[in-house]
Amino acid sequence: MALKMIDSKLLDESEKIMKMLSNPVRFQMLNLLEQKKMSVSELTNVLDLEQSAVSHQLALLREYQLVSATREGKSNYYQLDDPHILDVINETLEHADHVLRGKKHGE
């Protein structure tokens, strides 16, 4: 049978998703925002980063429509905008766990 290639649009979109998830700050952010909406300063505290770094990463997540923000008073609260991404995250965590367990026996 002939080889099936992933077509370029699907590959592009996959690349975007993977790029977003390949940074641990963003990965953790999405994991946190799954649990509840959080303001920038809350995220800054929990993640122990500079405010600017947090805002920049959130800007990327917004650009890719993975999160959205709503203003409440002075704060800007972020929330997960695409729950479907959680399936990818969870599958990744499962895989990561599987790899880590594997390392304890083999090699």
Next chain:
Amino acid sequence: MALKMIDSKLLDESEKIMKMLSNPVRFQMLNLLEQKKMSVSELTNVLDLEQSAVSHQLALLREYQLVSATREGKSNYYQLDDPHILDVINETLEHADHVLRGKKHGE
């Protein structure tokens, strides 16, 4: 309830996996190697890249134990070494497809 953070080992491992999949060449390679083992020159042709670029990417996939190689005559055949990664790839493709379909209606 308190916030659940992804612990650092799991986060590190997830980062590695996502980094590997965030490059479209590697993503496509893994997709191809799922279907059958292929030599470097076959991959070079199918992916339409320089041989050196292909070898470098394969070296990374080897390093992360996602593929392994076996020599046959002059050629070096690569095969998928971690079928579990396919779950992540497939989940990603599903998500990418979902996003692309979404774009056709909304926005």
Next chain:
DNA sequence: CTTTCATATGTAATATATTTCATATGAATA
């Protein structure tokens, strides 16, 4: 209406990833 607080953004500095080019290696063949 000016000061403060929370956040965003531009730009430069730095780090990381990818590609390219040149060359090395190692098995097969002449």
Next chain:
DNA sequence: TATTCATATGAAATATATTACATATGAAAG
């Protein structure tokens, strides 16, 4: 055993991502 073929690898060139610093913005409080 010299040559060729397939692949790997080192190092430089280039591209991309991340962080840090300075400053802008906009809502709320005084």
